[in-house]
Amino acid sequence: ASGKLVLYTSQPNEDAQATVDAFEKANPDVDVEWVRDGTTKVMAKLQAEFAAGNPQPDLLLIADSVTMAGLKRDDRLMAYEDADTTGFEDGLYDKDKTYFSTKLITTGIVNNTRAEMTPTSWKDLTKEEAKGQVTMPSPLTSGAALVHLAAITQNPDLGWTYVEALAENGATAAGGNGGILKAVAGGQTAYGVIVDYLPIREAAKGSPVKFVFPTEGVSAVTEPVAILKTAKNPEAAKAFVDFLLSEEGQKLASTQGYLPAREGVEPPAGFPSRDQIKLMPFDADQALADAEENKKRFSEIFGG
Amino acid sequence: MKPRLDGEGIALAVLVVFVLLVSVLPVARLVFEAFAPGGEFDLSNLSAVLSAGSTWRATWHSLVTAFFGTAISLILGTVFALAVALTDIRAKAALVFAFLLPLMIPPQVTALSWAQLAGPSSPLLITLGLAPPLGAPNPLYSAEGIILLLGIQHAPLVFLSVRAGLRGLPREMIEAARACGAGRIFVLRTIVLPMMTPALVAGSALAFVSAIGNFGIPALLGIPAGYTVLPTLIYQRLASFGPSIISDVAVLSILVGALACLGFAAQSLFVGRRDFRTVGAPSEALRYRLGTARLAVEIGAWGIIVLILVVPLIALLATSLVSAYGVPLSEKTMTLGNYAEVLFRQDATVRAFRNSFFLAAGASLLLMLLAVPFAALIVWRGGRLLKSLAMLAEVPYALPGIVLGIAAILIFIRPLPIFGLSLYNTIWIIFFAYLARFLTLSLRPVVGAVQQLDRGLDEAARMTGAGYLFRLRTVLFPLLAPAAAAGAVLTFMTSFNELTVSALLWSAGNETLGVVVFNLDDGGYTVLASAVAVVTVVAIVAIMGVTALLARRLPRGVLPWAD
Amino acid sequence: MTAITIAGALKRFGSGVAVDDVSLDIAEGEFVALLGPSGCGKTTLLRLIAGFETLSAGSICFGDRLVAGEGAHVPPEKRKVAIVFQSYALWPHMTVAENVGYALRVRGLGKAERRIKIGEALSAVELSGFEARRPADLSGGQRQRVALARCLAMDPAVILLDEPLANLDVHLRASMEETFRAFHERTGATMVYVTHDQAEAMAMADRIAVMEKGRILQVADPATLYDRPTSEGVARFVGNGRVVDCVILGPAGGDQSRVQLFGAESLVRASIGAQASGSGRLALKPERLAIGESGFAARVRKAVFKGSHTLYEIEPEAAPGLLLPLPSNERLAIGEVVRVSVRGGWLLPAGAGAAPLAEAA
Amino acid sequence: MTAITIAGALKRFGSGVAVDDVSLDIAEGEFVALLGPSGCGKTTLLRLIAGFETLSAGSICFGDRLVAGEGAHVPPEKRKVAIVFQSYALWPHMTVAENVGYALRVRGLGKAERRIKIGEALSAVELSGFEARRPADLSGGQRQRVALARCLAMDPAVILLDEPLANLDVHLRASMEETFRAFHERTGATMVYVTHDQAEAMAMADRIAVMEKGRILQVADPATLYDRPTSEGVARFVGNGRVVDCVILGPAGGDQSRVQLFGAESLVRASIGAQASGSGRLALKPERLAIGESGFAARVRKAVFKGSHTLYEIEPEAAPGLLLPLPSNERLAIGEVVRVSVRGGWLLPAGAGAAPLAEAA
């Protein structure tokens, strides 16, 4: 593969740079141009490009499978039948091979180390000790939170009753994951619902936070990669997908501090081993179908 | 009147084309998208969005927060301007300097630091050992909190506008009232403030429109409280899935634009019928002696500065000095590593400084040059065309930046028709968007100033046979320099760390400072983001300081912080 | 050759008419004064000529060139006229020298040359040494003189002056009048001079146009205006005149007529074709009255010291309630009855009171 | 009782001195005029009295109350003085009525009462019916009158007027002077009136202070000032006077002296204790000169028509280069030699030219 490849991603700057560098090293003839932004902004930009009929990227590497399912529904994605998916569980790639998970970013609980209780279960957040002390990202603004909401409500043990119980306990829903980390590390609230790598990484640097994988299991966004139907350089795009799914690519994800999606790759420091992490079952297409309804119901419960 | 191709005619043509290009085009493109998503006429989105309860609730919230926020800006900005321009308080330059700096601190930072101040703990309070236990819900997460912060954030807009206006007030106007036996407050109420109406209205219109379009503050304080305003609603829409997003957003944007025009309509209502032309020359600044009250006023003024500048700045500084967010600041944890990282290791930061400086300086200078003739034409020539152009120039500023970004993408993603070159993915598309967004910021203060100007001064120059451009250069610019500079300062400061527009429009190598800060923050590197923000503030202080050194070469009153 | 031709000029402000059907020809090099009470439209007429206001009707030509009216409107900067504003309109951001030298800069003159001309203009208005001052630091009269100097430095072909000496004392005024006259002689510029001061107008102007309520009452040279007004308005306005009723007894040879005034007989001047009998209107100037042995009886009512003389107000016994001014060097007591003779009055043409004549001399 | 006592007032602007060691007592109810050339410090002195400028040295008392100097500075709004500004200082955002009624509003008067007083004040300045206009829509003279009305409506005890009639025509001026006089009589207010117009000052003021270059040269009632100036400056400034050299021949009884002037002998007035011989300085007013059979020979150089008379400039044959003004009703030809007699001059006290006397009458 060779030529120019345009990538839109929501990976943090540093990670995106590392990924691109590693890929270019393996494929010296490909020149990757990448744009990095929050998922919402990347999508807004992409939607505007769609609306103007001139989408720029060949390749997307963005937060969650629901977004990808939406793009697939709108017939924006190209199927990559020959992708090598060895080592990937079934749920981790689209059955039509239009998008593929590249890592697991799980959503669990974070607590400030000065908090009275160390929660172990999702249900701990509805207890008296956590009253008014829980904050979580809003599914209205964060893709990961929407996936998490779908996973919770698809889970028969938790469901909407749990969400309502959270609201009754004074939990707040705000912005994205960065804000949750700040709120909990800064001590405005004691507990937060958050993606794993932020608190784990900050805790390692000394931030007063601790991440917990709850007993019921975690939800996960998988930062899928997909090739656009309109890709100008599909060959290079496929090479990029191959690289991400390869063992080498998965190891890179691990060194960046993320749980690799591929089995048999060592998780990063600070994470329990892969088989100890329980994932809640999740149906992306269902989640997409429910998305608007879920958001509406959520905002009714939490106001706004 | 026969069309003439003299200097004024050419200037008029240039300005009309400019405004059509930077203001009308993006707005028109959005309207088009609202009525014809993807190019096909279809009103279903329009009616769906307009019939949703959430749309109107958010509109109402936007109106309420913008209105009361503007009221706070108006009071705060006016009081500061009066204190600086009309009294004998000391250290005015420093005060002005400090009052303008909050424009440079991202509103989210201010919001967060205040939330921390009111909340249970912060690096600062933990360090001081004063941190309260993890506690009750934060009072700032409410409509009142949003209003308060919007008010503070936009007070400098009113301040600069009013201060420029006060410079043109002939002192006899006040003296005549004092001779009538009127006390200070009465003079203020009946003479100074009414005569400042154009400046006050210009400043509040800016504050109002800024508040309507502000995203950062309601996002941080409103979303947790379930209080949605139009920009946050738009953002939420953008986060949903599906092909109608752009159209939905366009519809909401039209609402935002309509609200902004409301502010403009109110402005014409206030200024339209009355007369504010002062005949004759403005005299040197007045100095009301405050006597014993001076110290109290000074303490009050600096107290406010501590609240709006020092507290957030310290929070920012503290955060930038620790290795990870939430780590208490102490001798042991203090590190300059974050600065080393952003300044020396990440070349994106330095590049972003360069880009942002170029964009901010370019946009503010170009807009300043255009604002003076444009304002003079609007006020003196009038006419419906110019009035509506002026109104339309307001809209891109009120739109949430992300929407303006979308509009720019819609327009520029394809190569320009005639030239065949594409602005997309270059720094020029950001420049274009800045011109669109900040035109009104540059224009409003100047319009206010022209309304107060004695037209005879221009007429006297015409008599000498001076052509339009010569008059512009030698008479209008110097006379309007304080207001034009106020506008340029506003533009420069707001665009220097602008985020929301450039967030959609940047491309590799063309990052802006706002983008860098946001990307760091969003990636969880809050401490690095804080370091960049601190460096930004330091850079601005340095730039302001350098300009102050040059102040002697500029017409008097141009630099608000060099008296 | 006419330099400026104003034909039927009309200017409305909202519902009011500031300049009402004014026609006036000004010859090249002529010095015309506009004289009239406050608010009569002098400034507006000047602004119309300069091009700052657009005509509501009528036209203005400079030479053969139509500059305003009939759809045309040449902008002020293209008209090559200089103007001194009643409100000075000095540029506050420039020094005195920069204000004065502005027009020279427009013309692209070199710095050295400019400095010389600025110096000349400033010394003509007795403000040498004020070059570096700002207008805000000047006294009222000094500002006015800077405005004058600015205009003089332009060396224009047409100069419009709007009460340029209002804020100056008698001496400075005299010296400025001298400056104007010299300037006028030297350059041959056409000058239109608005003033409310008759003495100024009389002393300098070739012709004077007297205005009232937007209309021109009479245009004539100073002596004619003074001695032979064509309307009551002019008779009253110029030279502190009074118009009184008299009975015409008949012509007395030459342009004289005999009239009966306040019971005494007098010889007065009359226009050709003046009435030969019946009741008439007589224009009197204060200095045409003299206290003496003969004449009508009048009572002294008031005395105002004027320095060089005392101005009395007398009330003719035959016309109670009518007060006539009368300057005199004699000491008179208030209440004293004196005899007053009329040394020359002017019998107004018939109908002069009814319709003011707008007519060029 | 003295209403205003100014003692050694001094005002510096940067390096210049605008008011220089001025002392002046103004009695309650007195009408004092400040007369002087442009830029002599009249406005500044007024602003010092009003409190808009702070004294550099000296003091000002209102009655017994120290209002300025010695560290004290009572702010203008506490001084209860009304002022009419040279630049009018009308508030552009208010209508004429609002401008005029401002002081009444300050005092908290009711609307109805205010309307009555505004109406009165406006009709006193002949501007009834202009209530709803904006200052920008008025002519220059109308603006000035609004400023006057604003001051009159205040009913103040002390009124400061800065050239309040400069932009008005003779008639309006006369009628405004009348208004002032009536107002002054009715209210007994103390008035300080700045003007450059001597006739105005002479006609209205109880006393006149003549200023020059920041100093007061003489303070006296109009007749004294006119007839018996104590300094050359005053002699020259007032009444278009001239000061010439003469040879004193000796006293001639009463306050008369005999002098030799341009080769002819004349009887002139002299101050008590004037020099008895030697060379002296003689103050001449134009109207003291008369053309006749006797007197010195002079050549007519110039004639300016003034309406009521012609003002000639004559050059005494004995003093080539010296031009003297001389009003006359006779027709003289330029270049003609006439004989001029002096009907009364004023022999200046010795040393009057050297140091101007700052002295209160």
Ligand SMILES: Nc1ncnc2c1ncn2[C@@H]1O[C@H](COP(=O)(O)OP(=O)(O)OP(=O)(O)O)[C@@H](O)[C@H]1O
């Ligand atoms: N703010 C100032 N700074 C410097 N000089 C000043 C200032 N104001 C006035 N002057 C100077 O002080 C002198 C006196 O000024 P003032 O205004 O009192 O004169 P005036 O007698 O009122 O003159 P006019 O009759 O022309 O109004 C003038 O020479 C003037 O230039």
Ligand SMILES: Nc1ncnc2c1ncn2[C@@H]1O[C@H](COP(=O)(O)OP(=O)(O)OP(=O)(O)O)[C@@H](O)[C@H]1O
């Ligand atoms: N912009 C305006 N709007 C309405 N009326 C106006 C305007 N300008 C002038 N006028 C009116 O027109 C009339 C003539 O005004 P103008 O200024 O020509 O008078 P003027 O003769 O110059 O008087 P003055 O000697 O007082 O300066 C006045 O009655 C004035 O009130």
Ligand SMILES: [Mg+2]
């Ligand atoms: Mg006028």
Ligand SMILES: [Mg+2]
């Ligand atoms: Mg003055």
